[in-house]
Amino acid sequence: MFVKKFWLTGLGLATSALAQDDAKGTSGESPGDDLYAKDLSSCPGYVATKQWETRSGFYADLELAGEACNVFGIDLPQLKLEVEYETADRMHVKILDTNNTVYQIPDEVFPRPGQGQWCSPKDSKLKFDYQADPFTFTVSRSDTGEVLFDTTGNKLVFESQYVHLKTNLPQNPHLYGLGEHSDPFMLNTTNYTRPIWTRDAFGLPNGENLYGAHPVYFEHRKTGTHGVFLLNSNGMDVYIDDSNGQTLEYNIIGGVLDFYFMAGPGPREVSMQYAEIAKLPLMTPYWGLGFHQCKYGYRDVYQVAAVVGNYSEAGIPLETMWTDIDYMELRRVFTLDPERFPAELVNDLVDTLHERNQHYIVMVDPAVWSAGPNKARDEGLEADIFMKRANGSIYEGVVWPGPTYFPDWFDEATQEYWNQQFLDFFDGVTGPDIDALWIDMNEPANFLNRPYPGPAPPAEFAEENDNPPDPPPVRDGPDAPIPGFPQSLQGDLAPVDVKKRQAHGGHGHGRGRGRGHSPGRWSKPHWGQGGWGKGNNGRHGGWQNGKQSGSGCGTDECKGLPNREYILPPYMIQNGAGPTLAGSTADTDLVHANGLVEYDVHNLYGAMMSSASHNSMLARRPDVRPLVITRSTFAGAGKDVSHWLGDNLSEWAQYRFQISQLLQFASLYQFPVVGGDICGFGGNVTSTLCARWATLGSFSTFMRNHADIDSIYQEFYRWPVTASAARNGISIRYQLLDYMYTAIYQQNQTGTPCLNPMFFNYPQDENTFAIDYQFFYGDSMLISPVTEENSTSVSFYLPDDIFYDWGSGKPVRGEGAYVVAEVPFDEILVHYKGGSIVPQRVESAMTTYDLRNKGFNVVIAPGLDGSASGTLYLDDGESLAQEAISEIEFSYKDGEFSMTGSFDYDAGVSVETITLLGVEKAPSDEMEGAEYDSENQKLVLHTDVPLTGKFSTKLA
Numbered sequence: 001m002f003v004k005k006f007w008l009t010g011l012g013l014a015t016s017a018l019a020q021d022d023a024k025g026t027s028g029e030s031p032g033d034d035l036y037a038k039d040l041s042s043c044p045g046y047v048a049t050k051q052w053e054t055r056s057g058f059y060a061d062l063e064l065a066g067e068a069c070n071v072f073g074i075d076l077p078q079l080k081l082e083v084e085y086e087t088a089d090r091m092h093v094k095i096l097d098t099n100n101t102v103y104q105i106p107d108e109v110f111p112r113p114g115q116g117q118w119c120s121p122k123d124s125k126l127k128f129d130y131q132a133d134p135f136t137f138t139v140s141r142s143d144t145g146e147v148l149f150d151t152t153g154n155k156l157v158f159e160s161q162y163v164h165l166k167t168n169l170p171q172n173p174h175l176y177g178l179g180e181h182s183d184p185f186m187l188n189t190t191n192y193t194r195p196i197w198t199r200d201a202f203g204l205p206n207g208e209n210l211y212g213a214h215p216v217y218f219e220h221r222k223t224g225t226h227g228v229f230l231l232n233s234n235g236m237d238v239y240i241d242d243s244n245g246q247t248l249e250y251n252i253i254g255g256v257l258d259f260y261f262m263a264g265p266g267p268r269e270v271s272m273q274y275a276e277i278a279k280l281p282l283m284t285p286y287w288g289l290g291f292h293q294c295k296y297g298y299r300d301v302y303q304v305a306a307v308v309g310n311y312s313e314a315g316i317p318l319e320t321m322w323t324d325i326d327y328m329e330l331r332r333v334f335t336l337d338p339e340r341f342p343a344e345l346v347n348d349l350v351d352t353l354h355e356r357n358q359h360y361i362v363m364v365d366p367a368v369w370s371a372g373p374n375k376a377r378d379e380g381l382e383a384d385i386f387m388k389r390a391n392g393s394i395y396e397g398v399v400w401p402g403p404t405y406f407p408d409w410f411d412e413a414t415q416e417y418w419n420q421q422f423l424d425f426f427d428g429v430t431g432p433d434i435d436a437l438w439i440d441m442n443e444p445a446n447f448l449n450r451p452y453p454g455p456a457p458p459a460e461f462a463e464e465n466d467n468p469p470d471p472p473p474v475r476d477g478p479d480a481p482i483p484g485f486p487q488s489l490q491g492d493l494a495p496v497d498v499k500k501r502q503a504h505g506g507h508g509h510g511r512g513r514g515r516g517h518s519p520g521r522w523s524k525p526h527w528g529q530g531g532w533g534k535g536n537n538g539r540h541g542g543w544q545n546g547k548q549s550g551s552g553c554g555t556d557e558c559k560g561l562p563n564r565e566y567i568l569p570p571y572m573i574q575n576g577a578g579p580t581l582a583g584s585t586a587d588t589d590l591v592h593a594n595g596l597v598e599y600d601v602h603n604l605y606g607a608m609m610s611s612a613s614h615n616s617m618l619a620r621r622p623d624v625r626p627l628v629i630t631r632s633t634f635a636g637a638g639k640d641v642s643h644w645l646g647d648n649l650s651e652w653a654q655y656r657f658q659i660s661q662l663l664q665f666a667s668l669y670q671f672p673v674v675g676g677d678i679c680g681f682g683g684n685v686t687s688t689l690c691a692r693w694a695t696l697g698s699f700s701t702f703m704r705n706h707a708d709i710d711s712i713y714q715e716f717y718r719w720p721v722t723a724s725a726a727r728n729g730i731s732i733r734y735q736l737l738d739y740m741y742t743a744i745y746q747q748n749q750t751g752t753p754c755l756n757p758m759f760f761n762y763p764q765d766e767n768t769f770a771i772d773y774q775f776f777y778g779d780s781m782l783i784s785p786v787t788e789e790n791s792t793s794v795s796f797y798l799p800d801d802i803f804y805d806w807g808s809g810k811p812v813r814g815e816g817a818y819v820v821a822e823v824p825f826d827e828i829l830v831h832y833k834g835g836s837i838v839p840q841r842v843e844s845a846m847t848t849y850d851l852r853n854k855g856f857n858v859v860i861a862p863g864l865d866g867s868a869s870g871t872l873y874l875d876d877g878e879s880l881a882q883e884a885i886s887e888i889e890f891s892y893k894d895g896e897f898s899m900t901g902s903f904d905y906d907a908g909v910s911v912e913t914i915t916l917l918g919v920e921k922a923p924s925d926e927m928e929g930a931e932y933d934s935e936n937q938k939l940v941l942h943t944d945v946p947l948t949g950k951f952s953t954k955l956a
């Protein structure tokens with residue numbers, strides 16, 4: 001859901017923000033052209049003076065090299081440079097003010113990596129060199145001398161409200177990241193701007209700042225891949241251009257230059273190295289990978305129940321039903337609409353879902369209705385946790401329910417307040433006993449924002465803009481009986497024949513199981529250094545800036561320079577939300593409980609709400625993995641939450657760029673579980689677009705169909721072709737569910753991505769570098785969706801390698817060229833990559849609970865060298881601390897298939913089939929239980945191999 005634009009409502013514009021804005025000569029809607037028109041030619045740069053060596057790097061002093069230019073604020077006369085080789089693969093370079101006044105991200109929000117870690121410069125794979133006058137620096141590879149980052153010829157500008165650093169790049173570089181954005185995965189390098197400033201961005205406009213802030217980029221070369229992360233939460237324009245040599249420049253409105261350089265040398269290594277900095281992403285519950293359905297505008301509990309019933313009737317697996325803000329009383333958080341969603345009926349709905357082994361999720365927004373007494377507001381006032389203006393008064397904005405206050409996540413009492421709201425409301429009596437959580441509007445979005453449309457106070461503004469609108473008329477019951485639901489949800493209709501199609505009589509939750517945990521075999525050294533719960537520790541101590549905390553900031557330090565312009569700063573970033581920083585959000589001059597100004601920490605709001613909500617979900621159900629789906633994110637938030645891509649539109653272009661977005665989050669930013677609204681949120685979808693999207697969406701890790709209140713209904717059962725596409729897509733998804741669960745576990749343990757751009761598998765094949773209409777699901781399944789409207793064919797790229805068709809298993813030899821295939825509207829192209837062993841369930845199921853009772857079909861897809869390997873992770877699917885886990889490794893070599901690893905978790909099912917692909921001739925010896933398919937060159941062995949111990953067999 002989204003903020004409407006209220007810039008010019010004719011009420012008169014009378015704020016200082018706009019007065020400043022007029023002075024800059026902008027139209028009132030656009031942020032102006034500071035980025036393009038800036039003139040830094042009079043800036044003197046800095047000169048390095050003293051230098052101290054340390055065991056793992058050095059410090060230097062920097063001094064302004066001439067008269068201050070004061071272009072966008074005041075030049076800082078003195079700076080310090082800290083270079084530290086933290087690990088052999090990671091270098092930390094920090095340029096900051098000498099007295100630690102300039103704002104830095106607090107350690108609690110972003111625990112710094114590398115505490116206690118250090119590396120001798122001679123062991124580092126990266127090398128830092130600088131010139132003293134003017135100060136410039138390079139980062140290069142130690143072994144080859146290849147320069148990766150190079151500010152030569154470009155003067156550093158470090159002002160109170162503007163920091164500028166520019167690096168020279170090779171021609172036509174392959175750059176990825178700097179999100180959140182909806183642009184091509186490989187970034188444009190001509191006059192291309194990546195503004196970073198979290199924002200409610202309905203329709204996901206290309207080229208603009210969207211909901212999240214991820215100031216990290218990967219640069220891929222045939223000689224290797226490296227990464228550059230700038231740990232900074234201030235607004236910025238990253239600008240990439242080739243008009244004067246190829247360059248990338250940072251234009252940042254505050255904070256310090258806090259860079260982490262990652263050496264790679266491969267793209268997956270950069271992902272792993274970034275995960276060491278941003279923290280490993282959390283593990284997701286197995287059921288969370290099932291299919292989810294939502295719509296804004298489901299009018300009452302009967303309609304929600306009916307959708308669930310309709311999915312069962314249509315034979316389309318539905319794992320989880322969702323409800324948007326419709327369930328709330330007048331859109332107020334932590335309430336139920338007593339007439340449309342009465343507690344008793346909502347709880348009957350949730351109990352029924354649970355009996356059917358399905359799940360329920362609702363939305364919570366941060367903004368709390370403030371115009372009258374209510375529990376969430378009153379307890380928030382009592383705990384004094386709402387965001388305030390500089391004068392100490394509580395800030396009031398307008399969101400869905402009308403006038404609202406916003407929790408201040410920096411206040412020490414906020415977590416307890418938030419926990420208590422969750423415990424009290426989501427208790428299965430007062431409100432629904434939710435299985436997971438959806439958080440939205442946390443940029444934070446706000447309808448009443450600078451420049452204010454006149455002096456209207458929040459209440460009046462809300463009234464004029466229909467916040468909240470009148471709810472829909474109350475109904476006594478559903479339009480038709482709902483099969484599978486109790487009488488209470490049938491209204492006055494006659495009882496229905498309850499066909500419990502999905503019922504299994506038991507609640508699928510394994511709550512309260514043992515807390516024991518044997519660390520994964522794969523965790524060290526094979527899969528890196530993860531391990532349950534180890535990812536989140538903010539460890540302390542060690543060297544950084546000569547201090548004992550990670551950031552180097554003392555208690556009263558790094559709170560930000562005084563006397564700054566917080567609404568419309570001297571350098572205004574290219575904020576798609578309007579002329580000021582406060583467009584579509586809370587005022588950026590608010591002051592948090594710890595003294596930080598919203599101007600500096602705005603980009604952290606959604607990530608902090610994410611962590612707090614993760615903790616509150618844990619407080620409710622301490623033993624199971626919390627699943628929280630958020631809209632706004634910051635670097636590192638993947639340790640606590642998963643992400644959906646916000647308010648997209650039901651358009652083909654949006655269907656296409658969703659792949660770029662999935663790859664950004666899963667493979668670059670460390671959010672393995674990610675998905676965009678399938679069939680599109682805003683606008684009306686067509687049956688064929690929705691069909692294509694159902695199949696593509698089956699390969700997003702988070703799979704949810706969701707539509708806007710004004711959009712037509714788009715549940716998959718609405719059109720035959722879409723229903724068929726959903727059945728096909730979900731069937732493949734569910735057969736591959738354990739394969740993906742294993743990939744997500746590997747990402748949780750090591751940072752290796754569960755979704756992969758093509759070049760991650762083919763880093764030497766230049767044709768793959770820009771491909772973002774195809775991708776690897778896990779590292780073995782190539783997904784090649786149809787991308788054109790009304791088309792039943794697709795032209796897709798196959799690298800020089802061997803592949804095998806999903807379904808038939810027939811080999812397809814790729815030749816490093818595009819191939820055309822016919823694909824009906826309800827199907828999608830999926831190929832096994834040669835060299836893979838893929839553990840599949842023998843068939844799909846209506847719920848993931850049922851799926852877990854299916855046996856396995858282990859599919860061996862030999863590579864060009866005739867061998868293959870794969871992995872399978874098994875656990876109970878949801879406990880935070882696993883009593884037992886299995887980490888199974890499959891390999892196939894010289895005709896022999898083997899299974900090794902650890903087998904402590906008993907999944908209660910066995911390998912029922914082993915399928916060997918690419919078998920050119922029928923086996924000469926009779927093999928018991930074997931079938932040979934000569935047309936598809938496939939050997940299928942029916943067997944019964946327990947998944948509780950080692951096994952090997954000769955297959956060829």
Ligand SMILES: *[C@@H]1O[C@H](CO)[C@@H](O)[C@H](O)[C@H]1NC(C)=O
Nearest residue numbers: 076077097099100101561562
């Ligand atoms: C630190 O330096 C900044 C700018 O150079 C100055 O405004 C500020 O007053 C200094 N703070 C302290 C505590 O000395």
Ligand SMILES: *[C@@H]1O[C@H](CO)[C@@H](O)[C@H](O)[C@H]1NC(C)=O
Nearest residue numbers: 184186187188189190191192
């Ligand atoms: C990159 O942007 C430039 C300038 O806007 C445009 O002319 C060019 O077509 C874009 N390149 C690609 C590959 O999209």
Ligand SMILES: *[C@@H]1O[C@H](CO)[C@@H](O)[C@H](O)[C@H]1NC(C)=O
Nearest residue numbers: 033036190191192193207243
């Ligand atoms: C670069 O892009 C901006 C924003 O789209 C535009 O205003 C400017 O004219 C472009 N500059 C050049 C040199 O094309």
Ligand SMILES: *[C@@H]1O[C@H](CO)[C@@H](O)[C@H](O)[C@H]1NC(C)=O
Nearest residue numbers: 682683684685710711712713
């Ligand atoms: C979507 O369809 C509905 C119902 O036909 C219509 O009222 C609405 O205007 C349509 N929306 C768009 C964006 O076309």
